[in-house]
Amino acid sequence: MKQKREHSLEVLLTREQIQTRVAQLGEEITRDYKGAGELVLAAVLRGSVYFAVDLSRHLDLPFILDFIGISSYGRGSAYEGIVRITKDLESNIAHKNVLLLEDILDTGLTLNYLIRNLNTRNPSSLRVCAFLDMPARRIVDIPVDYCGFNLPDLFVVGYGLDYHERYRNLEFVAELQEL
């Protein structure tokens, strides 16, 4: 039986840095989508909830806030199976603009699947907004339309990102270091 490890946190992005950048993203998205038709914000559960809520406060245009959840590799019974949607969007996205909100874009495996899946529903546009981007970890290339911060390859927590369900509710982003 493995011993539970202790961790320390080193702050990488402060609350203020995050709020400033999220506000900028909100303005950018407002500018790009104003008058462009219906917009669905599709936030990927569960990590992007904090980001989606904060971002939506800075949007000055009508939108539908919706959520989508997919099973993750290596956790629970899904380990031996294939990715599946655990909570689907409630909106019909056909002929609507969809903005996928993700907490972190690293390997690109999750978004690759989601993009393929959502594209089959004929949205009029589908773009990606990632709070964090770690291009060094990328396996599958994903076009990123909006990005909060680029980070090097570090294990980070906070602002929605967890480690075994811990640290999600931190208002900052920190590197998790094992002691």
Place this chain on the structure above:
Amino acid sequence: MAVVTISRHFGSGGEFVAQLVAEKMGYLLVNKAIIAKNMRSFGTYDPEMAYFDEKTVKLENGEKNLEMEQRRRNYLEGLHEFFYDMAIRENLVILGRGGQILFRDFPPSLHVKIMAPLQNRLARVSRLYHLDEAASARLISEQDRDREAYLRQVFGCNWLDPELYNLVINTGLTGLEESAAIIVKAAQLKEGAGEVPIQELEERLLEQQENTAAIHDASGTSPHFAHPSEAEFARMLDFYRIKWLYEPKTFPLEWDSEGAVTEAFSPDFYLPDQDLYLELTTQKQKLVWKKNKKIRRLKEIYPEVQIKIIYGRDYRGLLKKYGIEEEGE
């Protein structure tokens, strides 16, 4: 005994012509394999002979590596003694390695240069090694440069000097078998012999050549993973419904002077939808330099190929992200 030396531009078919000539005349073909095999018994074998064989001295920071230079000199002395020793006992067809200079004044000898227009060479190299035109052009240029430099450095001669040769044959205008027949006839005239020896080996040789080319394209699609990390990675790709193939292609990276592949690389995975190769390595960072070197070479020769390396720390990061314990941890 008689000696035929054949100098060749890379991709001109010179090796094949030499092989045909040796077969038709019943001479011993002295190529890299024969040299390696016989120099061992001759007592002058160097295990790093591939490093010296038809290669010039590379400068390190503008200076010669003196130890390597000494070994190279020993190797060359041994090689030349070996040639002379063999020529006393056997009729030889010597491929490259300055044979036209070493045996310039050897009475029953014929020195031949095989060349071909670049377009013909590009087509042959591209067909034999499954390379695109740009990669074939780079390979031809590298190999020709090495051979030209070798003659200049070792013998102080210009490789293209026509005075070094009895015959210069353009295989762009003369077929390979026709070229071989011309050389055989010329060698017989020089030797003063009459009858042409048996010439029934062309088909078997052609078949042999095709089989050799096919080995370069060898690929295995059966996923017998070499390492548990590859199996885990494949499961992850399956989970996210990413199509993959396991080691579907081998990329030749280095060739010896006779065009045989001496180094190749088979990336672990190919993702057809992304047109991307992935190499997974769980080795420690300080041990991956060889792999990095191979991948740099692959990118040089095949710039159109997209390849990514997933290093040990990236892989362990993935396992951590997905909450998986690493095997053996």
